Amino acid sequence: MLRAFVQRNQAQDSILLYKSMLKKSFLCIDNYTYPILIQGCAVEFAEFEGRELHDHVVKMGYDFDVYVVNNLIYMYSVCGKVSDARRMFDESPVLDSVSWNSMLAGYVLTGSVEEAKLMYNQMPKKNVISSNSMIVLLGKKGRVSEACQLFNGMEEKDLVSWTALISCYEQNGMYEEALDLLVDMYHNGVKVDEVVAVSVLSACANLLNVRMGESIHGLFIRIGLESYVNLQNALIYMYLRCGDVLAAQKLFDIGFCLDLISWNSMISGHLKCGLVEKARELFDTMPERDLVSWSAMISGYTQLDRYPETLALFYDMQHEGIEPDETILVSVISACAHVGALEQGKWIDAYIQKNGLKVNMILGTTLTDMYMKCGCVENAMQVFYGMEERGISSWNAAILGLAMNGQVERSLEIFEEMKKCVVPNEITFVAVLGACRHMGLVEEGRQYFDAMVKEYNIEPNIKHYGCMVDLLGRAGLLKDAEELIDSMPMTPDVATWGALLGACKKHGDKEMGERIGRKLIEFQPEHDGFHVLLSNIYASKGNWANVLEIREMMMRQDVVKIPGCSMIEANGVAHEFLAGDRSHPRINEIEDMLEDMFTRLKILGYAPSTDEVLLDIDEEEKETNLFRHSEKLAIAFGLIATSPPAPIRIIKNLRICNDCHAAAKLISKAFDREIVVRDRHRFHHFKHGSCSCMEYW
DNA sequence: GTAGGGTTAG
Numbered sequence: 001m002l003r004a005f006v007q008r009n010q011a012q013d014s015i016l017l018y019k020s021m022l023k024k025s026f027l028c029i030d031n032y033t034y035p036i037l038i039q040g041c042a043v044e045f046a047e048f049e050g051r052e053l054h055d056h057v058v059k060m061g062y063d064f065d066v067y068v069v070n071n072l073i074y075m076y077s078v079c080g081k082v083s084d085a086r087r088m089f090d091e092s093p094v095l096d097s098v099s100w101n102s103m104l105a106g107y108v109l110t111g112s113v114e115e116a117k118l119m120y121n122q123m124p125k126k127n128v129i130s131s132n133s134m135i136v137l138l139g140k141k142g143r144v145s146e147a148c149q150l151f152n153g154m155e156e157k158d159l160v161s162w163t164a165l166i167s168c169y170e171q172n173g174m175y176e177e178a179l180d181l182l183v184d185m186y187h188n189g190v191k192v193d194e195v196v197a198v199s200v201l202s203a204c205a206n207l208l209n210v211r212m213g214e215s216i217h218g219l220f221i222r223i224g225l226e227s228y229v230n231l232q233n234a235l236i237y238m239y240l241r242c243g244d245v246l247a248a249q250k251l252f253d254i255g256f257c258l259d260l261i262s263w264n265s266m267i268s269g270h271l272k273c274g275l276v277e278k279a280r281e282l283f284d285t286m287p288e289r290d291l292v293s294w295s296a297m298i299s300g301y302t303q304l305d306r307y308p309e310t311l312a313l314f315y316d317m318q319h320e321g322i323e324p325d326e327t328i329l330v331s332v333i334s335a336c337a338h339v340g341a342l343e344q345g346k347w348i349d350a351y352i353q354k355n356g357l358k359v360n361m362i363l364g365t366t367l368t369d370m371y372m373k374c375g376c377v378e379n380a381m382q383v384f385y386g387m388e389e390r391g392i393s394s395w396n397a398a399i400l401g402l403a404m405n406g407q408v409e410r411s412l413e414i415f416e417e418m419k420k421c422v423v424p425n426e427i428t429f430v431a432v433l434g435a436c437r438h439m440g441l442v443e444e445g446r447q448y449f450d451a452m453v454k455e456y457n458i459e460p461n462i463k464h465y466g467c468m469v470d471l472l473g474r475a476g477l478l479k480d481a482e483e484l485i486d487s488m489p490m491t492p493d494v495a496t497w498g499a500l501l502g503a504c505k506k507h508g509d510k511e512m513g514e515r516i517g518r519k520l521i522e523f524q525p526e527h528d529g530f531h532v533l534l535s536n537i538y539a540s541k542g543n544w545a546n547v548l549e550i551r552e553m554m555m556r557q558d559v560v561k562i563p564g565c566s567m568i569e570a571n572g573v574a575h576e577f578l579a580g581d582r583s584h585p586r587i588n589e590i591e592d593m594l595e596d597m598f599t600r601l602k603i604l605g606y607a608p609s610t611d612e613v614l615l616d617i618d619e620e621e622k623e624t625n626l627f628r629h630s631e632k633l634a635i636a637f638g639l640i641a642t643s644p645p646a647p648i649r650i651i652k653n654l655r656i657c658n659d660c661h662a663a664a665k666l667i668s669k670a671f672d673r674e675i676v677v678r679d680r681h682r683f684h685h686f687k688h689g690s691c692s693c694m695e696y697w
Numbered sequence: 698g699t700a701g702g703g704t705t706a707g
Contacts, residue, residue: 042699099700103700196703231705297707
């Protein structure tokens with residue numbers, strides 16, 4: 001009966017039964033009883049009960065029974081109490097090879113390689129089990145060559161030895177070697193089983209080698225092993241990982257034994273292939289969901305840029321009373337960062353603190369990034385400095401975020417601080433060069449670029465070049481920028497040329513602008529921004545004929561200018577505005593406010609800069625168009641619907657235009673309100689008539 | 698009747 005309880009993982013029940021046995025003095029508790037009970041404690045890591053039993057064993061004088069002693073050593077070992085196990089081992093008058101191996105198990109479990117090696121070398125009688133344990137331990141510690149050496153030196157190898165070395169390869173990323181060893185094993189006439197199957201299938205999945213996976217699948221069907229649930233799951237995962245959704249689906253459909261892992265694998269596999277709707281269907285129809293299911297679906301939405309769905313599903317999850325863990329919150333916070341949902345983000349930050357969740361490196365970095373992307377620099381830095389450990393990406397988030405928010409000096413200071421703790425990587429330099437770009441720090445940028453190559457041996461990638469081209473171009477060094485493009489070892493991408501085109505526009509270089517603009521349009525006829533830039537270059541020079549030509553080109557090729565859209569959150573509700581939009585329910589109040597804004601701005605000397613207006617229309621009409629830009633509508637609404645001292649926070653999908661930038665500066669002065677605009681590239685913090693970007697954007 | 702191998706899901 002005791003054994004029955006233990007076999008059904010009911011150690012507590014076995015202990016209860018044992019205690020009632022103790023009360024019935026006529027029942028004989030002997031040296032056969034304790035091993036069963038101690039084993040039960042080992043299986044459930046019930047250290048407390050185990051110690052109690054140890055006491056009884058001593059009282060009854062069974063500590064001379066090698067069988068009982070071995071079970072105690074093993075129990076202490078798997079409960080992680082290696083020193084207790086060792087004391088047992090050292091003090092026991094009776095030991096056999098099982099005692100040595102049980103002790104070795106403790107060292108394997110705690111990853112103590114040196115102690116294990118010592119023990120292994122001192123063993124009076126090693127057997128296959130001892131050597132297999134050592135291979136496993138060495139594999140876990142990444143000491144592949146030692147494991148391999150041990151394996152090769154073994155006189156007698158069994159299925160477990162082969163499996164141990166295969167999984168050692170697999171866990172250390174040596175997938176080819178793992179598969180080769182399976183073939184060896186097969187040729188050596190060693191039978192294979194479902195345990196080794198799982199390991200090699202994982203290797204196939206990591207190699208994206210679906211053909212090898214298929215033949216292993218076939219092999220296991222032939223030997224009749226296909227119906228183990230773990231093997232099913234490993235197969236499903238392998239097919240999904242290799243992108244063979246149909247094969248996975250087929251296995252899933254005929255699967256006689258599916259569990260949560262099968263469902264969760266299917267969901268995440270479909271998401272990895274971008275099949276969101278199918279994944280959602282599986283999620284909605286699965287018999288039960290655990291945290292991993294929610295997490296897979298939520299993070300899937302985030303990774304596929306479906307941020308509103310991320311937030312909606314997170315809301316559903318809370319509605320069902322399920323408590324999120326750190327991993328899920330990372331996805332949700334990242335979605336908040338993308339859509340600029342500051343209120344939601346703050347709520348999660350508070351939730352983390354209230355529930356005592358651990359702000360690990362990833363969570364802290366994501367929070368820092370979220371606050372930065374919502375323009376809340378101080379909150380971001382508070383999270384950053386509050387983190388217990390910071391990784392490269394944490395530093396990168398801080399550097400990038402500060403730069404994006406116009407605090408370039410502080411950003412470069414953090415970079416200096418970072419160098420004392422970790423070695424910067426290529427992303428760090430994208431951030432640092434980006435910081436220089438935001439401030440037009442040409443010399444500094446050149447120096448950092450040099451240092452990156454010479455001091456840190458980082459090969460510049462296309463992003464680094466893009467930053468430099470932009471930096472030089474914006475500073476008016478158009479020739480240098482073009483030369484740099486010509487010197488790039490890789491083919492410049494559209495963004496790089498686009499940066500130079502933007503610079504031509506900014507510095508009114510019509511000749512170069514026309515040359516590059518025409519090239520870009522030819523290269524990417526469907527891209528709206530290049531047409532608009534080139535057209536604006538012509539417009540600013542009064543070349544209306546060319547403007548018209550570009551417009552016709554756009555119409556011919558069905559290029560539609562992406563409409564500017566501004567979003568503002570008021571009392572937890574997001575409001576969106578398009579240019580000239582009259583659909584908002586409070587449009588009358590907004591228009592009155594626009595009038596008021598216009599009057600006050602005129603007094604402060606505001607002159608609409610109409611040179612960027614695409615259309616060839618008269619000045620008055622241009623002014624009206626300008627004053628209906630989406631960001632101005634959003635600001636007007638912000639002035640009505642929100643109150644100081646909270647800043648008016650706006651997110652725009654495109655870059656803010658010259659006129660709106662000038663107007664926003666004056667509005668911040670005229671209405672004494674801080675305005676924070678996040679555009680496509682960076683933040684603008686408007687305060688007392690000036691902007692944090694110092695006119696570089 | 699005690700000791701050794703695996704993995705798959707975020």
